[in-house]
Amino acid sequence: MTTELGPAVMEITGTEPVSSEDQARERYQRLAANGWATVGIPSHLGGSGGSMADAAAVVAAVAASGPGIPIGETAIIAGWLLAAAGLALPEAGCCAVPVLRPAEAALTGTGNGGLLTLRAPRVAWASWASHLIVPVPLDENRALVVTLENAHAVIRHGVNLAGESRDDVETAGVPVQAAATADMPFKDLLAGLHAAGALARSIQIAAALRRVTGMTARYCTQRSQFGRPLTAFQAVQQQLAELAAESAAADAAVTFALGRRDAFHGQVSAAVAKARTSQAAGAGARIAHQLHGAIGVTQEHPLPRYTRALWAWRDEYGSETSWSRLLAERAADADEPLWEWVTADE
Amino acid sequence: MSGLGIVLPGSLRAAVREFLAEQLSAGSFEPRCDSWLSGFSPQFSRALAARGWVAMTWPREYGGHERSELERLTVNEELLAAGAPVAAHWFADRQVGPGLLRHGTPGQRARFLPAIARGECFFAIGMSEPDTGSDLASVRTTATRADAGWRVTGTKLWTSHAHRSHYLLALVRTSHPAGAARHAGLSQLIIDLNAPGVHVRPVPFLDGEHHFNEVVLDDVPVSEDALLGREGEGWAQVTGELAHERSGPERFLSTFPLLAELARQQSHRGQPELGALLAELATLRQLSRQVAERLQAGEAPTAEAALVKDLGTRFENRVIDVTRRVAGIEPDPLSAEPLARLLADAVLHAPAFTLRGGTSEIMRGIVARAVLPR
Ligand SMILES: Cc1cc2nc3c(=O)[nH]c(=O)nc-3n(C[C@H](O)[C@H](O)[C@H](O)COP(=O)(O)OP(=O)(O)OC[C@H]3O[C@@H](n4cnc5c(N)ncnc54)[C@H](O)[C@@H]3O)c2cc1C
Numbered sequence: 001m002t003t004e005l006g007p008a009v010m011e012i013t014g015t016e017p018v019s020s021e022d023q024a025r026e027r028y029q030r031l032a033a034n035g036w037a038t039v040g041i042p043s044h045l046g047g048s049g050g051s052m053a054d055a056a057a058v059v060a061a062v063a064a065s066g067p068g069i070p071i072g073e074t075a076i077i078a079g080w081l082l083a084a085a086g087l088a089l090p091e092a093g094c095c096a097v098p099v100l101r102p103a104e105a106a107l108t109g110t111g112n113g114g115l116l117t118l119r120a121p122r123v124a125w126a127s128w129a130s131h132l133i134v135p136v137p138l139d140e141n142r143a144l145v146v147t148l149e150n151a152h153a154v155i156r157h158g159v160n161l162a163g164e165s166r167d168d169v170e171t172a173g174v175p176v177q178a179a180a181t182a183d184m185p186f187k188d189l190l191a192g193l194h195a196a197g198a199l200a201r202s203i204q205i206a207a208a209l210r211r212v213t214g215m216t217a218r219y220c221t222q223r224s225q226f227g228r229p230l231t232a233f234q235a236v237q238q239q240l241a242e243l244a245a246e247s248a249a250a251d252a253a254v255t256f257a258l259g260r261r262d263a264f265h266g267q268v269s270a271a272v273a274k275a276r277t278s279q280a281a282g283a284g285a286r287i288a289h290q291l292h293g294a295i296g297v298t299q300e301h302p303l304p305r306y307t308r309a310l311w312a313w314r315d316e317y318g319s320e321t322s323w324s325r326l327l328a329e330r331a332a333d334a335d336e337p338l339w340e341w342v343t344a345d346e
Numbered sequence: 347m348s349g350l351g352i353v354l355p356g357s358l359r360a361a362v363r364e365f366l367a368e369q370l371s372a373g374s375f376e377p378r379c380d381s382w383l384s385g386f387s388p389q390f391s392r393a394l395a396a397r398g399w400v401a402m403t404w405p406r407e408y409g410g411h412e413r414s415e416l417e418r419l420t421v422n423e424e425l426l427a428a429g430a431p432v433a434a435h436w437f438a439d440r441q442v443g444p445g446l447l448r449h450g451t452p453g454q455r456a457r458f459l460p461a462i463a464r465g466e467c468f469f470a471i472g473m474s475e476p477d478t479g480s481d482l483a484s485v486r487t488t489a490t491r492a493d494a495g496w497r498v499t500g501t502k503l504w505t506s507h508a509h510r511s512h513y514l515l516a517l518v519r520t521s522h523p524a525g526a527a528r529h530a531g532l533s534q535l536i537i538d539l540n541a542p543g544v545h546v547r548p549v550p551f552l553d554g555e556h557h558f559n560e561v562v563l564d565d566v567p568v569s570e571d572a573l574l575g576r577e578g579e580g581w582a583q584v585t586g587e588l589a590h591e592r593s594g595p596e597r598f599l600s601t602f603p604l605l606a607e608l609a610r611q612q613s614h615r616g617q618p619e620l621g622a623l624l625a626e627l628a629t630l631r632q633l634s635r636q637v638a639e640r641l642q643a644g645e646a647p648t649a650e651a652a653l654v655k656d657l658g659t660r661f662e663n664r665v666i667d668v669t670r671r672v673a674g675i676e677p678d679p680l681s682a683e684p685l686a687r688l689l690a691d692a693v694l695h696a697p698a699f700t701l702r703g704g705t706s707e708i709m710r711g712i713v714a715r716a717v718l719p720r
Contacts, residue, residue, distance in 0.1 A: 122676060158680050161690060166678065225481040235707040286663070289697035293479050293705070294504045297552050297697050304552035311677070311693050321671045 005054055009036055009061035017066025017305040024068040025128075031062065032093065037071060040079030046089035047079060055079060056203050056258055063204035064211050066302075067162040067309035070125040072200030073097040080196040080264055081133050084189060085145035087180035096131040096147060099123050099169065100193050100317065105136045107144060108173065115173040116148060124316070126167040127155050131177070135193060137186035145189075146176040160312035162305075184265065192265035197317030198274035199257055199264070205277040205313050206250040208306045209284045213247040215303060216240065216288045223293075236291060243287040250280040268330060271323040278320035281310035358417055362424040365397060369430070377429030377603045379688055380695040382596045383702075384557055385431025386507055388465070394425075395465030400435050404443055408455050409463030415642040419635065423595040429603035433507060433557070438462045438469040440594065441587055442515050445534070449575030449583055454536070458513075470539070472502040472516035472561060473584070480708050483528045483581065487518045487563060489535060495569040496520070498537065501562050508546050508559040514539055516563075517580050532580035536572045537563070553679075553694045586646055591703055593637035593651035598630040598658030600699055601665040604688040608669050611685070619668045626661050630654065649716030652709040659699040659706065666692050 012031055018024040031037045040055030041047020050058075055075045062071040077098045082089065089096055099105075104119040118134060126132065129150055136144040152174035158166045182189050217240060220230040230236045253276035257269035264270060285307040289296050296303045314320065334341040369375060369390070378385055394400050402418040404410025425432050443462055446455050461467035478484045487500025498518060508514060514537045521531040539546065543566035549558040575583045605623060608614055633654050640647045669689055677690035700706045 122678075158678050161677055161679075161693060166676070224477075225479060225484075227481075233707070235710070282667070286697070290700055290706070294474070294558075294698075294701055297701070298558070299550035299552055299554055301552075307697075308552070308694070315670065315676045319670060319674060322674060 005036075005039075005050075005057040006061040008034075009058050010065070012036070013062055013065035013069075015065055017302060018068045021068075028069050028071075028095070031069070031071065032095070036062075037074045037095070038079070038089065040075035041082055041089060042079075045082050045087065046092065047082075052076075053258060056254070059200060059203045060207040063207035063309075066208075066305050067164055067204075067312070070095065070097060070128060070164075072197075072204055073124050076200040076203070077193065077196045078133055081135065081145055081189075081193055084184070084192065085143075085180040085182040087133075087145050087147065087178060090131045090147045090149075090177050094131050095125075095129045096133050097123070097125045097129040098133045098193065098197075099126075099135070100190075100197050102134065102136075105134055107136045107146065107176070107179070114146065114176050114179055116146060116171055116176050117173050118153070118169060118171045120169045122158060122166040123169045125165050126150060126153070126169045127157055127165045132169070134176075135182075135186065135189050136179075138181065141183070141185055143182045143184060143186040143189040144179050145182055146179040148174060148176045160316065162309040162312045164309075164312065188265045191267055194317060195264035195267045195270035198270040198323065199254075201313045201317050202250075202254050202257065202270070202273035202277040205281045205310060206247075206254045208309050208313075209247045209250050209277075209280055212284060212288045212303065212306045212310070213243050215306075216243060216291050220291055230291065239287045239291055243284055243291075246280040246284040246287075250277045250284075253277055253280075267326060271327045271330075274318055275320045275323035275327060278314035278318075278323070281314035282320075285310045359420050359424060361397075362399070362421050365393075366424065366428045366430060369393070370428075375429075375431050377688075378431075379429065379603050379692040380600045380698075381429045381603075382426055382432050382436050382600070383506060383698070384433065384551075384555060384695070385429075386433040386510060386557070387431040388434050388468070388510075390431050391435040391468075392465035394432070395435070395463060399425075400439050400465050401443055401459065401463035404447060404459060404463065408447075409460035415638040416635065419595065419638050423599060423631070426595050426599040427602045427606070434468050434510075435462070435465050436596075437471050437506070437511075438467065440590055441471060442469040442513075444590055445515070445574060445583065445587055448586075449534075451571065453571060454574070458536075467513070468507065468511040470505050470508040470511040470514050470559075470561075472505050472508075472514045472537070474504045475501055476503050480705055482517070482584070483532070485517055485519055485532065487516065489518045489520050489533065489568065492567065495567065495572060496535070498535065498563045498566045498568050501560060503560050504549070505546075505559045505561045506557050508539060508561050509548060509556070511539060513537065514544075514561060515574070517584055520577055520580075523578075529581040531578055532584075533577050534574040534580045534583055535568055536574055537566060537568055541566050541568070543567070552697075585648070588704070589637060589641060589647050589651035591651075592655040592709070593634055593641075593647070595631075595634055597655045597703070598627070598634070598661050600659075600695070601662045601692045604669055604685075604692045605665045607685050607688055608673060611673070614672050617668075617672050619672060623661070623665060623668055626657075626664070630658050630661060633657070649713050652704070652712040655703060656706050656709040656713065662699045663696055666696055 035048035036058050038047035039050040039058045043049030081098045099120045102120045106117045107114040132150050134146050138144045154170045156168040160166050223230050253273045257273035260269040398411045399421045401410040402413040489496035489498045516535050520533040523530045543564040545562040547560045548556045637650050678686045679690040681687050
């Protein structure tokens with residue numbers, strides 16, 4: 001992962017989580033003004049045009065400051081979806097978020113004059129964004145990607161455990177702003193989109209878990225019971241070691257996925273990343289809370305800002321269970337012995 | 347209520363279920379995970395008391411119902427399984443009453459027990475302090491002798507429901523005997539939460555709910571008859587009650603409403619993981635029952651109770667893990683879907699399960715010492 005971008009982003013985000021929606025918007029605006037919010041979107045499509053590694057570094061730096069900012073959606077996931085169809089961002093300075101799981105998506109009429117009927121559950125940041133980017137079936141071999149203003153959509157507000165908007169969205173024949181064709185079946189487009197989502201959340205989980213690990217290790221050196229720092233107790237040391245291992249594993253799984261070149265609709269790299277980071281999220285959060293004791297379950301303490309995000313993100317865009325199932329199926333479907341599949345390059 | 351004295355546990359169970367069904371259909375509560383800590387309803391507690399389901403094992407003389415520990419266990423597990431709001435009377439019924447019966451003066455018993463049994467007098471437990479968690483003997487809150495009793499100064503922390511309870515049962519230091527063990531010089535005092543110098547401040551839980559408090563005691567006057575038991579014997583008294591606190595069904599049923607909702611959904615029928623949870627649940631009920639029987643016989647099964655708490659709170663967490671694996675839903679506190687709501691509650695409350703009432707690490711230390719050859 002490129003790390004040079006991290007410090008530049010951290011200059012904007014700082015290290016403290018946002019504590020209100022206003023503050024979150026203000027932080028997002030500053031990220032957007034500096035081009036970070038669309039770093040995963042090619043410049044000819046209106047983004048800032050970085051590599052996937054750049055986008056990952058930015059998303060990680062933002063997640064390290066806490067939840068509440070739609071960066072995974074606007075940089076990585078939107079970047080992949082727009083690039084798949086060569087569709088540009090609707091307008092400069094907009095906040096466009098992708099719809100990953102349309103229960104229903106149909107376009108009547110063609111191209112830019114088309115009318116969209118959409119039903120999608122738990123769309124991340126729908127009520128926050130200015131625009132939605134929606135995949136729509138076209139024919140056997142092709143799909144459409146369309147953009148629309150979210151002012152046209154009916155939005156029922158929901159939240160995840162970190163308080164981030166996860167909204168049900170509906171439109172009934174509303175005009176789209178732009179449309180373009182992706183040369184892949186709709187099913188593949190959705191698979192790739194789901195994988196892009198999984199990778200984005202994996203990056204966020206790994207970054208948040210690293211913060212949690214540092215916070216926990218520091219706390220255990222500061223807190224004393226029975227006249228000794230907590231780090232003097234073997235039971236505490238064992239758990240700290242397990243937490244550090246989960247955090248390292250989450251980082252490694254993300255690094256593995258970023259280092260591979262398989263397109264997202266191959267899904268395997270994202271599956272490894274999300275299966276492992278979601279596992280680490282739960283295990284890590286549990287240990288961090290156990291070692292913090294009661295102080296860690298208070299609203300004032302920074303720890304729950306991160307653990308609530310970990311609990312939310314581990315289930316979004318596929319839990320460890322669903323991605324593990326996919327990996328097991330892929331291994332079973334492969335025509336080669338397991339070890340050969342495990343060591344195959346792509 | 348008439349007739350309850352002769353009802354067998356089986357029909358007692360049926361009576362509690364009928365009551366719960368009535369309360370549910372009247373909309374008096376919504377089933378929630380962890381309702382014994384966060385569901386505080388004086389009205390509901392009074393309704394239970396009116397049926398004789400508070401102070402069940404205490405002598406009639408003090409408003410009790412002279413039932414067995416097993417009958418009490420039966421009622422409590424029904425209430426918890428239903429996710430009913432029982433927090434208001436829970437601590438007084440579980441800890442304070444038995445403490446008063448064992449160590450209290452006749453005057454103290456007459457003053458507090460009948461009111462607790464009616465569901466009208468609620469207690470908070472003041473053990474922890476900012477620098478005192480697992481190491482309970484390090485409490486600093488100090489009571490100094492004054493003309494007609496003591497004056498108490500110090501800070502208690504994590505005091506559940508102190509903001510809506512009447513009294514605090516506090517562990518305080520009454521002397522520093524030179525050369526004696528750290529456990530010496532501690533005493534239990536019953537402190538009126540409305541007394542001058544008592545300041546109760548909310549400490550919001552991570553989900554924003556208010557049940558925790560900081561209780562600052564600033565030179566609070568406490569009369570002579572507030573002392574529970576013997577001066578300087580606080581440590582032995584407190585640790586003697588721990589088995590009551592750690593072995594009850596609240597140590598394994600905090601997430602049962604979630605498990606019940608999961609099992610209710612046809613699509614999850616026959617999942618082996620669900621079956622594994624049921625085997626563990628039956629085992630935990632048996633273990634808890636065994637501890638209750640030994641408590642009834644006047645024993646102090648401290649290690650067995652610690653074991654129930656460690657196993658039970660791990661089970662509570664596993665219910666969450668299995669629900670996530672089997673149902674594959676995203677937790678959402680605002681969802682219209684009960685399973686998503688119950689899951690959100692359970693996930694957010696889970697960190698507390700293995701901390702409150704003594705952490706898992708401390709429980710395992712107790713169990714380990716007990717299995718060592720002597
Ligand atoms: C929901 C909730 C309700 C509560 N209600 C009350 C209440 O009403 N009244 C009250 O008095 N208290 C209450 N408490 C406080 C509770 O009793 C303490 O949280 C508990 O005793 C642990 O103390 P601590 O939080 O200070 O953690 P610490 O003691 O600081 O422990 C931090 C970590 O270090 C570990 N550790 C500490 N010492 C050792 C050791 N020797 N060996 C190995 N590991 C060790 C612990 O296991 C834990 O993982 C409540 C707590 C919670 C979470």
